[in-house]
Amino acid sequence: MATSDPARRIRLPSDLSGSLKYLDDLEIQRLREAVAAEIARRARVLGKKEPNRASNSAEAMARVPEGKANLIRASFKAGLTPPAIARTVGMPLPLVRRVLKSKDL
Numbered sequence: 001m002a003t004s005d006p007a008r009r010i011r012l013p014s015d016l017s018g019s020l021k022y023l024d025d026l027e028i029q030r031l032r033e034a035v036a037a038e039i040a041r042r043a044r045v046l047g048k049k050e051p052n053r054a055s056n057s058a059e060a061m062a063r064v065p066e067g068k069a070n071l072i073r074a075s076f077k078a079g080l081t082p083p084a085i086a087r088t089v090g091m092p093l094p095l096v097r098r099v100l101k102s103k104d105l
Helices: 018-019 025-049 059-064 065-078 080-091 093-100
Strands: none
Touching: 065 080, 065 093, 080 093
């Protein structure tokens, strides 16, 4: 469960790989299982919010409104980098790059 409360935030050691040397085999196995379960949980949550990444580019481009595509192109012409544009408009970087390649600037 993600929280913005700093008191509940877990801090990992700065040398995580070095710290793992001090765990015994049972602790490593428990950690591995917990991490795998959390990765699976997050994949399920993200899967509901994001479209299937295996979809073809034409289908993905069809989902980008023309106004947003124009904003992406104008931002690029104004000098913003594709990663900055992706953060600004809240879209995945590969989709921003496809929009930029789809039409001549």
